[in-house]
Amino acid sequence: MRLVCPAGSPPAFKAAIDAGADAVYVGFRDETNARAFPGLNFSENDLHAAVAYAHARNRELYIALNTYPTPTRIGQWRKAVDRAAALGADAIIAADPALLDYAASAHPRLARHLSVQGSATTHVALRWYRERFDIARAVLPRVLSVEQVERVCAANVVPIEVFAFGSLCIMVEGRCQLSSFVTGASPNRHGVCSPARSVRWQEHADGSRSVRLDGVLIDRFNPGEPAGYPTVCKGRFEVGESIFHALEEPTSLNTLDLLPRLARAGVCALKIEGRQRGAAYVGAVARVWRQALDAFAATPEGYTAQAQWHATLASQSEGRQTTLGAYHRGWQ
Template structure:
């Protein structure tokens, strides 16, 4: 059975995902121990138990992402997060750092350990090593492998794989991107946010347009009638060799609904939806569509077809106007 794993940046999102049929939700704490460390998001010791109780009463599991890399002066913040998750009755912790995997395996030997996408495992030797050494029971795979590479990995992995199915894309191998630290001194690996709100500026221009900056660096300029996107360095428009445009990546959203039968035939353990920073309405909409699609595909993989209404519903909440199959569709890789 392929599981549906949905994002929950707060309690209303968690409830939305549970109510719409997620098999599991993933959450983070209100600090730099997780890779969605944005103001107003995430859980603390008070509401994590309420979230877990709500989910468990309805048969949904809860995972905690503690997937940034402990800094020299803050090791205990990361181990405290593991302890809080374990003491609250979490079903699994999603970790990236080797030291933290070792800590969790020693301190909480019964706890399920998942390897985060930030752990950057793209070959089965590393998954096998982490499984033998720390007992990880699932690995989330970076969004840089082609479908053929994922199939090869799935055939040889000793544990189930979790694949991203929908949401915003990182152009770099997750866990290895330092782009934003050049503009802000902070990177997702250390601080938990790629473009921290404290370094973001939205500047109105005299012509009614908007300029977005990160750490003072101009990332994009929007006309008055254009929707201004959150400034992310990899999705900015820059001038390169006299040409202006998206120098690294256009803002697109991953949408792999049409690959569901292929993923199932590979024996993929779970599909993950990106977006703990998104609204409860996004979580509800995306969970509803993917629940229906997975159930349909599970009943009849050969006859599975993507319903146009599913894509219409998803495109209303997607980032950017376009969707992509991402690296999964690369035939040259």
């Protein structure tokens, strides 16, 4: 299995490669990718250097073009595909049918990976993307149990990449309008979830804090209580008589313990989430996963996730908690 790591900046990119990533995915500095945050992503020069750095070490660079262009903006997205091809990227990661179609006809030799934003959860859906755009790989949304991942892989439609670690989207990617509903900014159209400009922290006299998203109270924290980034799905709300994390707790996905099963299922690549995180996160996480993959490759039967790996990943996690997410039926 290949290790696919995120990078939102040149230092993070270098950290990922140096720590043993087989491939690193990045984005341009605009809304063509789903981490369109101010101060993040790569200039043209950054990308030339990154491609050279990766290829000199026999690693790959993928460019995420995983947002959906509206009718007047499709030209900008097509140009982004042209730029990716001209840069010598090894693949683009895209979800929009019109964009995949353009890439397949204009740059047939540039590999096309179906982004998780494509919301494809079955081998039948994958058949559509393969027949239509000859995709080389598909990233599955974080909604399938491990048994369901095994069945999708067994259908053998396209090589499958799954999320292994990182901040957890709990909704079907590509079909979550919670950020859009509250802030008007959507992952699909604008490449952002809960944009920073919509976030307001408020400190109260007793030391507690509130956080709002465009005026909507997402959570309140007691003095000293750790507070996470305010996405709607990780807030505390009132349902019935109770106030709790009604959708999900601030937690990260961690599948170190599932590694052998994912490998035996035939998963071709493991994806690490976190282009918005810094070089320290990317380096630390990539190093753990490199060690885990190497340990598994050396002795598949003797593989056990080491406590130190778990500790490192937990220290890099949202809320310092990790979960198997939907891979484990009990979570659902």
